[in-house]
Amino acid sequence: MKTTTLKEIAEQLGLSVTTVSKALKDYPDVSKKTKELVKNLADKLNYVPNSFAVSLRMKESKTIGIIIPTMVHYFFSKVIEGVLKEAEKKNYMIILLQSNESYELEKKQVDLLINKGVDGILISLSNKTKDLEHLKKIIKRGIPLVLFDKIAKTINCSKVLIDDRKAAYEAVSFLIQKGHKRIAHFRGDLNPQNSIDRFLGYKKALIDHNIEFDSSLVYICNNNDDFNDGFNNAEKLIKDHGKNVDAIFAVNDLLAIGAINYFNKKKIKVPERIALFGFSNWFMSSVITPSLSSIEQHGFKMGEKSAQILLNEIYCKQKGIKIEHQKIIIDTELVLRNSC
Amino acid sequence: MKTTTLKEIAEQLGLSVTTVSKALKDYPDVSKKTKELVKNLADKLNYVPNSFAVSLRMKESKTIGIIIPTMVHYFFSKVIEGVLKEAEKKNYMIILLQSNESYELEKKQVDLLINKGVDGILISLSNKTKDLEHLKKIIKRGIPLVLFDKIAKTINCSKVLIDDRKAAYEAVSFLIQKGHKRIAHFRGDLNPQNSIDRFLGYKKALIDHNIEFDSSLVYICNNNDDFNDGFNNAEKLIKDHGKNVDAIFAVNDLLAIGAINYFNKKKIKVPERIALFGFSNWFMSSVITPSLSSIEQHGFKMGEKSAQILLNEIYCKQKGIKIEHQKIIIDTELVLRNSC
DNA sequence: TTGTATGCGTTATCAG
């Protein structure tokens, strides 16, 4: 089927392209009769505006790009759902890219999005991202940017995140109140801010409760394979510390679930012998045995909010309204289950 | 930062836009010296072609659209990863849409993609989709379309799927060989083809092994909340049949996991008292207790293959090569664990 | 109320 253009409608009706264009957009300076004529024919011919032409002319694509580290991930899937919902409301489409926790890819993808002419960009940084030139480039180009969850403190743009430090602090404090004293931490990579903050929250909770911080209880998990990392480090933990450890605070649920699987296999009782606390509250955590206590991170809401802010900044930019960057903290909650 | 155009480069160099354009594309009829000059300046000015103009001119967007029923879903996430990987190789971007198992939304989203001018479309149909006019519209417009996993038999386009009937047959046969005789089926909605096929595979396995098919053992789960559906129907199943049921073949893992959770709660032993078999092999299934036997559906591969076919059809269309629609069956495998 | 002219940034044809 041929796609129809304004020109064709104009010709068939003996009108000018201008009039047709205006008629379809309900300009006040077109007669009712003409409007009707035009609209009817447009309908009949299944006219749809050519989006490339519109974008070229209007300098906007009604498209936003989003880069996340990994797709197969409960939290990020939820975020995307939130973004999708907001975008749909405002008639925006989203282009999805996955950085695979690679800085190189992330950088390349930023370029792709810029070249594509997206109206705005949403990013959750890869764990490996230290150099931030690609983000600065986005800003220099005047493209609205919102960072969410895995952010870079020094970049001057809006951010949507949680208070990782506080959430970690609360989780670890809870473990302490339950009587645990030798609490290990399965932390993430050394680089990402939220990995750092969760570690700091863990440490502060210990100190505030007069428990000595023991760095030998901290295990770095950055092999990009959280389940097995959790499993293996659980083994290592027991080997290293034997009975001298009674809980684990893991930087994410998958790590904790890996550990639980190790303990189940070795008949090490959870939570009696060793308690666990996760982070992110994956659905999975509610159905395993024992169910895992975790921190609800409200991915959907984070996605919604991020998109809202981005869309608003796009709007402001177009209208020439000054943009005030925001930093939104999404609340977290402890979700207590049977693992502690 | 201002975005630079061919015109600007041309002006600064005292050349024509044409020459600049050609130089950047390494046309043979431009002198080496000019090419160098142009390329250097283009580099310096961070020139990137305006994608809207290119799309308008070339009538292609280097973009494909994908519609899936739900985002937060292990299988579909995997599919998307596969699609993303293939698309990236060929320099295509993907626009993601979620139908939320709603026919209305799916239809609307098809329109959006058409209007957006994507070069091709990938769809896994919603459970509610019966009317197929929107798919026909895509085809009528000459836009390459590939259906995957949840397909419509009667639509004339390429398809990538599994042999649902065979996979179900194998799973149920396995249960029978294990000695189970009263095997319930938690099936999906009545409409989707793969729900039907899995049911038929289940039924055929029973009949082929001389086990009477008992329709009261079939439970329809279509509340769009699989975990709870599984949980609730497990309760119902026990209420209805008491000891007179010894296994469940569920149309997907989440349903089976819901049932397992019910059984765990009620201290009904799995697999001793009742065995379970799932479908799709979600990661979750390997970490729950007891771990769930399931059918590996190779989502990543399905995504890769679907994208390959689509991209190829796009290529053929552009080159005027006749397109031969394909129907690819991706192999499945029984993954045996502790639930049976 | 309608139409003319112009430009958005490319690419392609064809002439010089």
Added chain:
DNA sequence: CTGATAACGCATACAA
């Protein structure tokens, strides 16, 4: 080897 010109489809300032 280079460039003028047209065209892709639309939107808008301005003229009639």
